Amino acid sequence: MRVVLAMVGLVIVVAAAFLLVRPKGLGAATGDTPNPGGNMEALAYQSDKPVTKFSKPEQVIDTKHDYVAELETTKGTLTIQLYAEQAPKTVNSFVFLALHHYYDGVVFHRVIPGFVAQTGDPTGTGMGGPGYQFGLEVNKSLNYDKKGVVGMARTMDPNSNGSQFYITFGPTPNLNQQYTVFGQVTAGLDVLDKISATEGPGAVLGDKRDKILSVKILAKPK
Template structure:
């Protein structure tokens, strides 16, 4: 599969499709298919694909969308007419996740497109490939073939919610303004209802009552109606009661006096003693007491748990403190040891430095010093050979002299006596030997014969 991806050219545009199955990232081959990519990007910028469905799904083959009608019969390009196919030799239907244009024949491209759900070599040189799905969003695209599908049409189709152009290779694209037609709602004229009294069992009586009520309504059109107008009751009179037209002079009330009276009333109400309840408090119910005991027990348990946690934290703190102290002690000891080693190294370095400084410079003195050292070394070797130890040697010289000079021992080494059994003696026992067989009481077969 790696060879397939290497053959495809690099992309130069990117669009994000927000669908009901999740986001789908689409990268476009704008250099290889400029007309198709320009058409697709401009339609995305105009929101042409918003709320359109994937109206055709063939499992393992394609998932088709981009039709505003939702049935595969609609859709138009930005050019106002179908545009030509654009084929490229490095773009082939060899895998899933490719984006191509749907058409009804040669050079019949509009707005509809489809995603491949597998390798579709039979579509080669028939449909224009102009993009591919990238990243993990290909798994969202594969969800388009899930669900109930009947005659290549999903029963519950997924749709494109929104499109976003993330990388536009065509800087000169200007989205067209879409004209939205506002349809005026016509008000329905209400027709007066016609009453059909023939449908009722008492239709004749109801019809007479209706006629009488219409006559009365016509009589009192524009006038207020009362019960004596509608009913023929002798007790009800249509005459109105005479009202005395004498207008009593209403006494004008001073607002300040009114405020003062309100204040006095409030003071009186404030001074009234609050009636104390003579009834004694009712005893606490047993159920309430039981609930109170449960609450106390819960609080007690919570308090004990908190105490335990505090003790555990204290123990952990002390343990960590002791551990830290031990680590500090080990670190100090290690540091002391390192300091001691460094000091020994420094002392040794200073000693040999002083010795080096004590050496005479080049000349006659240096030659004599070397001859004296050589003579001293000869004497030391002779004394070691004779078995005598030179006590005059300095302790400093003995310190670096770790190995003694040993010579080869020329004394003859005697061979071991085979008749003497030492600690390293071992006996060879062969069971096939005739002597060993006689010792075990076995007889030789030839004697038996």
């Protein structure tokens, strides 16, 4: 089933894919925030090669720890501060999948300049997932108010979060409190800008799409 990101008061379902609907008039924010990854230790991977199907995620995080994800992409590294305390189910699932190399080689299958770069589906179609789903997690303090916000894609069903996620290219207030925010890009916003668009002029499709090469998870006690 395809994940749908909807505008307030308007839900658009295209085929059955995980799809984000771009609101009009998006602004753009620039500049990186400090890298929070210093003095953190990398978590050990739990598999030697990508595993893409599970019945449910194991508990792998402690909300009393800080977590950072380093996404190595074909355009460079994106460093993401993960919000384990505010979105524990989502962060736990993301970390669990990353530790099983789930995201290795996964393309950015939908990239719309000024809106979002979406990824997280090993099939590259926008219709895939890890074999399980979980519910929406919203926090009044976390909104799509800047560039580099990381959120979960889902269908119209608020319990359909899986593995697909997106990173915003600018403030996207229409998504506030409707889709789980679970992280923020703290370094590599310039890398985000380099990810090839899949829609609009100069769109890159097929095997030429940018992809995630690997994900490293770093952690430390708060």
